[in-house]
Amino acid sequence: MTWEDLGWSAPLNEAEVAVRRSRIEAAWKGQPECAGCGIRELALFADLEEEDFSLIHMPIDEILFEGGAILYNAGDQAKAVITLRTGLVKLVQYLGDGSQRIVRLLRPGDTIGLEATLQDEYEHTAVTLRPALACRIPVDVVHKLSRETPRLHRQLMARWHQSVKQADDWLTGLSTGSARTRVARMLLQLPRLSGPDGVEICELFSREDLGAMLGVTTETASRMIAELKRSQVIVERKANAFVCDDRVLREIAGE
């Protein structure tokens, strides 16, 4: 079976700027293009052994998305599961009245669109917040591996478990308390990149997205960030990239 058989030859959408093909064996064997790929340690196939990979005879797409790209829309045909290698992705759920709420963030190593293994439509809209590198795994591959090896089961369960846990924490942490508290908690749990001088930096996103994550308006999100900047609790290094005073943030977050 090939990608063409699945009707996946065309790019997912216009935002998809590059598609590189690689057989799964390549990913596994650590060929150049996959050097530094976290897939072996982090991702869905972490527990698999080399023999398992030999069961797969279907290419895995490795895709580079630009920031703001749509991985899929809610309701789209769900034929693949996506593993995120670099970047950050938001899962958006739309409400009846047209407003939207971001229900989860996905980081490198996370699996996106896991529901594809159980139903034929995606539940959310998945959008990159920054340029992102991802691997698109056809659900047939997952199903086949699932039949052949029990090792994948535990990983799948673990992924589901992780999603539930994150959803619960998102609710209690980022959807409870004052806007200031929520912003502080968000900043604390944001992935930190170590800057050039070794100081930890966290890249924020648009105020609109921040609001949609915390359940407050764009203006309120903006005010809170602006306030933190003025009081020097966070210091802007580059555009939307901050050095955070975690001690004070934890205090604001209610420890």
Add this chain to the structure above:
Amino acid sequence: MTWEDLGWSAPLNEAEVAVRRSRIEAAWKGQPECAGCGIRELALFADLEEEDFSLIHMPIDEILFEGGAILYNAGDQAKAVITLRTGLVKLVQYLGDGSQRIVRLLRPGDTIGLEATLQDEYEHTAVTLRPALACRIPVDVVHKLSRETPRLHRQLMARWHQSVKQADDWLTGLSTGSARTRVARMLLQLPRLSGPDGVEICELFSREDLGAMLGVTTETASRMIAELKRSQVIVERKANAFVCDDRVLREIAGE
């Protein structure tokens, strides 16, 4: 292996008012005590076939809890998964500052404490909101079945999936918008019992719990309910049991 081997002979806690033993075969074969049990259609073992059940040689506890009983506390040793047959259970997550948030409600057919299959501690505190009948399934049974039959896998995945979906809906539906909107949405998605005269009735819970579900204070929750009562959108039949005007509720809920 028996329950005693697992150290489960003692009741889970003082709130457990009755324990009845039944072998899983009994449940499957539809013996009297299991007549009307939804386990075959709804629950974790829905897909299993008779031969699968013969693999189990460990008793399943059937437990009757009174309202407000604690099924388990966050951090408790997680040795069993629980299937709810009747009643309603809340999952409570505690925050650093001691306050609490209810992250999910579980209804008949739902599986409680699924994390027991993956880790040895429960993540939430599970408390009955009404008298409840539940079956306690040792994780060893789940693991054994999991090894022997692939049919359980799909059910487990489906359960996880369901949890994630409910968590996401809980966030977007019950944690977004004004307090009035949230209360309306909550009432709309509450399980309805058909009253004596055939009219659908929904039993509400304490204002404190309602507040903890919606992320508002007890007083605000009370005000919203009182207001709906005054405006006749909901009519109290018995204590805390209402007939709801769904048309108006949907309007308040924002369509």
Add this chain to the structure above:
DNA sequence: CGTTAATTTGAAGACTCTCAACTGGTGTGG
């Protein structure tokens, strides 16, 4: 360099929280 989008800020009003008092029902002990 002009135009557009994103962010910030202001001010008024709506909403929610806090603290406090009041109500009605339940259970206990005298």
Add this chain to the structure above:
DNA sequence: CCACACCAGTTGAGAGTCTTCAAATTAACG
């Protein structure tokens, strides 16, 4: 049987927070 304490629910008033609508400012881009 009554007095009392206790608890959940309700209500009130003022303070505080967030939203809304609008305008000003800054950043981004062709």
